Amino acid sequence: MTTIGVPEDELERLRPHDVAHYLRSRGWQEAGRVRYSRRWERDWAGRARRLLLPMDTDLADFADRMADLVGALAELEARPPSAVLQDLRATGLDVQYIRTMPSTPSGTIPVQAGVLAVTSARDLLMAAACHTIEPRLVQPRRKPRAARDFVDSARFGPTVPGSYVLSVQVPLPERDLQPSLFGDDPEPFARSVSRRMYRAVAAARTAAEDAMDADDSAPFADAVGQGVSADLCEALAGIGGHDDRGAGTAHAFSIDFAWSPRWQVPPMESVAPFSPRLVHALRDGAQDLRRQEPEPGVTVIGRSTKLKRAAEYGPGEVTVEAVVLGVEGEVGPKRQIHVTLAEDEYTRATDAHAQGRTLKIEGDLARRGTYYELTRITAFDVL
């Protein structure tokens, strides 16, 4: 046992280059050499900090010096040395630490919230994987094979002391020891998903804050390009204790990302914690994204109430007060539906309007705030 309470042989097995990658990924910069070690520096809460990383594994005091380094990192990162060591050793893994902060005593979580957090952690992986394959507002029910395989490969690591922390481990493939002839190896899918998840979690947090400030859910739709989807927001809300029935008490949570040194990542700021209010905003954002996702192959039947065209000819916009026919044939309530029609259909709609006749149109239906929009028109009839 060493001064930091971890076994000496575990410190002896650490590889200096892996530790260097860890430091670089967390904003430390190499600043020179001192004997057999490299000096790393960074500002931490306004104070310049220094670490020595022993580079020679033959040093008789290699384990002692690694203990110094791990101990210093543990103090700065406010984590137990064993947790830091676990990251340094997990060289083939991208790890997401999901720290839930329920009101129960530290280290515990109510069973219901725990189950929800665990399934939501899986959903978060799936959402990030699906979005990496194809960005969408709402991911399809049938998930792509690559996304399912990815989720199958991930695992939960040991929990870490403090609050209630789930560690999600994403294994990365071994890297060829022989460098590629054509520069760097391409990034593996698992790493692309981890990076997408990081960006998406950060973007979802920003969107949730902006949505609360503006009292408008538009920021979520704007963040779709960064990985935000209804599925991702639901998964995050679930981690915060808010399930799809709106039951349960929301609690704060945070997600920290640790990166395998096998493929380099640029330095990334940590994502600030999500407060319970943000958890609610995420839930609302998810619902709104779901509403915005067009429902494909919808038939609407009703009369036009407004026709508008910018010029004497060309396409024009029609507002229809119409009922929506469901796939099963059921009839929904009357809705204000905006449709953009090509020139021929617009002319026919104008005639139908003058004669008080009914329109039947097929297309994809999407909610846009207070009204609906029918896009990708596949059929147009005057009844």
Added chain:
Amino acid sequence: MEHNNHQGWYGETFVAAIAAAAGFQVAVPYPDIGKDLILGRDHEEPELDVQIALQVKTHRVESILDAVTGFKITLSVSQFKRLRGKRQVPVYLVVVLVPKDPADYIRTDEDALVLRRCAYWVSLEHCLPAQAGRESVTVTVPRDNLLTVDALHEFFARACEEVPAP
């Protein structure tokens, strides 16, 4: 205090007094992992902000005999392993020669505080590994290596020297 404990405690404090006179910080590692004292100097220059470690042994003697050229110290193999080999933080074995009677450790008057008797040092960095099957190793601490303020400064100067890049 039991005599051996008293002697060990006095020996470490004796060395700490020299370190204090040299202007170095002294830390006692917790838990004890084979180094009795860690000396540092918290230098503004990062390259000079280094540490050294000392393993302190004490030895009761009646007086320092002129004829003696060194002091033989027997170490267990595990103790020896913690002292030999190249290190980021150099470590030195220090042997403090103390009077047989604790009443003679120290003399105070208005002009001086006299600590008896003296300490010697040796670096085991370049010693060969202990032979297999051995349980202990005997090393010699040379009489020439008196532990002084200048000697400690020299240790720190060496601890900052560049070594070939790994």
